Amino acid sequence: MAAWLRGQRQATSFYLVVSNVAGIMQTPTHFLIAGALAVPARRHLIGNTPALLLGAVLPDIPFALLTLWGLFYYRWIAPLPQPGVIMEYLHFTLYFTDPIWIAGHNFFHSLVVDGLLFAVGLWGWRHRQRWGVPLTWLATSMLLHVTIDIFTHHSDGPLIWWPVNWSYRFASPISYWEVAYGGATFARAELILNVLLSTYLLTALWPQIKQQFLRWQASAGSRQVR
Numbered sequence: 466m467a468a469w470l471r472g473q474r475q476a477t478s479f480y481l482v483v484s485n486v487a488g489i490m491q492t493p494t495h496f497l498i499a500g501a502l503a504v505p506a507r508r509h510l511i512g513n514t515p516a517l518l519l520g521a522v523l524p525d526i527p528f529a530l531l532t533l534w535g536l537f538y539y540r541w542i543a544p545l546p547q548p549g550v551i552m553e554y555l556h557f558t559l560y561f562t563d564p565i566w567i568a569g570h571n572f573f574h575s576l577v578v579d580g581l582l583f584a585v586g587l588w589g590w591r592h593r594q595r596w597g598v599p600l601t602w603l604a605t606s607m608l609l610h611v612t613i614d615i616f617t618h619h620s621d622g623p624l625i626w627w628p629v630n631w632s633y634r635f636a637s638p639i640s641y642w643e644v645a646y647g648g649a650t651f652a653r654a655e656l657i658l659n660v661l662l663s664t665y666l667l668t669a670l671w672p673q674i675k676q677q678f679l680r681w682q683a684s685a686g687s688r689q690v691r
């Protein structure tokens with residue numbers, strides 16, 4: 466019985482590690498999508514590359530920081546309040562119940578917050594404030610991130626109306642990780658998408674990378690001559 470339980474626990478931990486790695490994988494996907502969109506936007510002199518790239522990852526940063534803090538806290542400072550794995554407690558209990566986790570994770574995942582930031586950015590843009598353009602593009606990128614999240618989460622989607630509503634999550638028929646909602650197929654599709662986006666970015670940015678490399682080589686060569 467004890468061995469069976471241990472086996473179950475190991476299987477659960479393995480599943481959690483896999484699902485968490487998958488969770489970490491999604492943030493780079495957001496970044497690659499924004500990067501791929503920034504290339505043609507820059508060519509047509511629209512958008513703001515740093516704001517687009519920052520907006521693609523900013524909504525997920527509090528989650529990553531809270532996870533790191535939680536792992537540290539329950540490993541070294543306090544015992545876990547319930548039996549089980551730390552990651553499970555953080556992502557399946559605190560994520561849904563703790564006000565700090567709810568506010569932290571949903572702040573930039575909220576259509577209310579991002580919509581307001583977009584409106585303020587547009588106002589600043591119109592009134593020729595220096596922050597107007599970057600704020601508008603930052604909010605646009607975060608709204609794109611949230612839209613993708615809404616349609617790729619089933620049980621754990623963002624609280625899109627936070628802080629007005631602290632419980633409503635749209636249950637998408639597709640989940641990027643839950644096996645019951647196509648998670649396994651989605652993970653494979655996401656991997657293919659990432660390879661395609663990386664190839665596109667590398668091809669599009671290759672002239673710039675080459676130029677940088679040649680410049681570095683030339684300066685190293687002149688240092689050697691001296």
Ligand SMILES: [Zn+2]
Binds near residue numbers: 524525574610614
């Ligand atoms: Zn997200």
